[in-house]
Amino acid sequence: MVTIDExxxxxxxxxxxxxxxxxxxxxxxxxxxxxxxxxxxxxxNNLYIMGEYHRDAMGRYIYIYYGSFARVHGSLPxxxxxxxxxxxxxxxxxxxxxxxxxxxxxxxxxxxxMERYKNQTRGRRYKGRWGL
Numbered sequence: 808m809v810t811i812d813e814x815x816x817x818x819x820x821x822x823x824x825x826x827x828x829x830x831x832x833x834x835x836x837x838x839x840x841x842x843x844x845x846x847x848x849x850x851x852n853n854l855y856i857m858g859e860y861h862r863d864a865m866g867r868y869i870y871i872y873y874g875s876f877a878r879v880h881g882s883l884p885x886x887x888x889x890x891x892x893x894x895x896x897x898x899x900x901x902x903x904x905x906x907x908x909x910x911x912x913x914x915x916x917x918x919x920x921m922e923r924y925k926n927q928t929r930g931r932r933y934k935g936r937w938g939l
Contacts, residue, residue: 808881809888811873815839817889818871821896829900832907835861835868837896843874848921850928855879858895860902867906869899 809817818839822829830836844856855875861868871892880891901913 808877809883809885811839811841811877813885814873814876814888814892817885817892818896821889821893825900829903832867833869833903834866837869837871839871839873841873843878844872845875846921848925850925854924857891858899860899860906862906867903869896869903871895871899 818837822837844859845852846854846856848854855878856872857875857879858869858871861870876888876891876895880888883891898913905911905913
């Protein structure tokens with residue numbers, strides 16, 4: 808399993824690959840936190856939050872939850888774990904870019920996916936395509 812220290816190195820490698828434009832107005836940067844975070848609407852405590860974009864009085868920042876990654880992706884080889892970190896980080900940066908531009912496309916898409924999840928866990932099956 809990838810340790811939190813190894814995940815931090817991976818996350819630093821990923822952020823080093825990004826251009827400085829990614830970090831414009833992200834005054835709080837990217838933080839790797841040790842905890843597991845479960846979505847408040849999770850059914851059966853199985854919907855983990857991997858990362859979050861925040862904008863509040865303290866500024867703009869991205870949290871990545873190592874504990875959630877370890878639970879969901881802990882058995883993956885390190886390179887696959889890193890791919891999942893990259894995917895999550897880029898998702899959160901998309902929220903950052905959209906927020907700065909006054910857009911909400913990904914936020915809306917995330918809300919639609921949450922509704923699909925809730926409908927599926929209520930016993931109703933979604934008959935369309937799952938988006939990411």
